[in-house]
Amino acid sequence: MKFCSDMNIFVSVFTIFFGMGSWIAVNAVFIELPIFVNHLPEGWNLPSYLSVVVQIANIGPVVYTVWNTLRPEGSHERVFVFLIVSSSSFAVLLLAFLWKETSKIGGEDHSTALLVLTFILSFSACMSSVVFLPFMSRLKVKYMAPFFVGMGLSGLLPSLISFAQGVGRTECRNSSQFNAVTNESFYKVQEVFQSPKIPVKYFYFVIYTLMLISGISFALLNFLPYCKTEHININDTLSQKHQSNEENQDNLMGIRNENGKVKKSLCIKNNIIYLIVLVWINALLNGVLLSVQSYACLPYGKEFYHYFVTGSKIVDPVAGFLNFFIVVKSGKGIGCLTITGSVFATYIVVMAAMSPTPAFLESSYGGILVVSKDLSYKTE
Structure with a gap:
């Protein structure tokens, strides 16, 4: 089935699902923060801890760059894409069961399971920024738009699920308390945290399912003969694409002299x-x-x-x-x-x-x- 300038609709859908798997797991962690801060020992300091973890995970692209430098022969992005999707899926599944687990570090309780799993997810997500695009270069350039739509969905879908979940809802209730000193009872308004309509465990089950869909879409784009018809011959088009990229960059800069040279x-x-x-x-x-x-x-x-x-x-x-x-x-x-x-x-x-x-x-x-x-x- 063709549409939009001879674009294959099924390949486009697979590309959207593939792009969705880039940052959806990390976004799903930050989406649940209004729940985490009420149950985990870091409290409202937790976002700061997670931000540091995400920044440390930026070592991922460095690892990929070093690997490509040491192993310049051949193409490695398909292997790394498989590792990224599989490790992220497994980490999300573990997160559904272990997000409340804590341990003592330096005499204080810390959310070690959440922090470690968030590092794994962030490491994979940061690597996806430099691995997914090289894989997309195997497809015709018109499929880049669906890929970026999928990357946008990696933040949109967890947000929509979160709204349905009712994250962070609170209500004020009158509670009766007894003062043993004055032997009197009095009422006090307290803020009560409401449990989400969809438990955290099932929320991450949904994210895990979406990650599996992303992985299956990658496999179909890579191996299905129907999708291979939309692949390009990289060796035949490399020089042409390089020349086109240089011209586009020069035009974007708009900095040519009188002779037309940059x-x-x-x-x-x-x-x-x-x-x-x-x-x-x-x-x-x-x-x-x-x-x-x-x-x-x-x-x-x-x-x-x-x-x-x-x-x-x-x-x-x-x-x-x-x-x-x-x-x-x-x-x-x-x-x-x-x-x-x-x-x-x-x-x-x-x-x-x-x-x-x-x-x-x-x-x-x-x-x-x-x-x-x-x-x-x-x-x-």
Whole structure:
């Protein structure tokens, strides 16, 4: 079946499911934070611990790079994709049973099972960023769009399940208490954490099923003769693609002199600037904001924290979808978006620093501002 410029619909669906397996397991960990912080010993410090674990797991791409350097002959991405999907699936299955398990380290209880399994998931997810794309180069270039749609679903699907799960819901109840000193009873309003409609174990069973679907889709794309008809001959097209990439980069930079030749010094300068911007954005998005999000949202209530976590995963695929229609290529446009996003991120960091008494604490607008600024930053 063909559609959309001779694109095979079944291969497209398999590609979407394959891309979905990239970060869905890690996103599923952070989605459940409103539950974890109420049951695990780290409490509201847990997001900071998990952020450090994810950053350490960035050693994954380094491992893959060293492997390719030591073993330059042949193609290894298919083996690594299989290892990534299988190890992530097994870790998610273990997480369903072991997420509450703790052990003493330095005389204090820590969520060792959650932290170790999150490291395995993060290690695999970070490697997927440099392994999945080389595998996708085996398919025709028109299937890159479905692949990125699948990567967007890796955050969207856990968020939708989380909303149905009712993560982080609380209610206030009157409780009777007895004062032994005055021999009197009195009533006190207490905040009671409501159990999720879907237990954490079954939530991870669903994520495990989605990981299996991703793995099966990879196998079909790789071995099914029907899907192989959409593969390309890499050796025949490598030089053509390399030339096309150079031309596209030159056109994007827009830095040719009067003779039509690229100004190498300006090209290098722009590349350095864009790399700095990329590092800055990723540092804020995947490091700073993940670490302080609980402190920024907790004073406004656990429901705002729930919206903060789940909403950020939903807005990612939305932003990716908008990118099909709105593409910012100019340096000024990228600069304006970076500055605007940095201002929003600064507001969140300042509110976290002011915790537990941030601005607008007595008003619901405070929580709305924190959540909306986080979502705006991720959209940019």
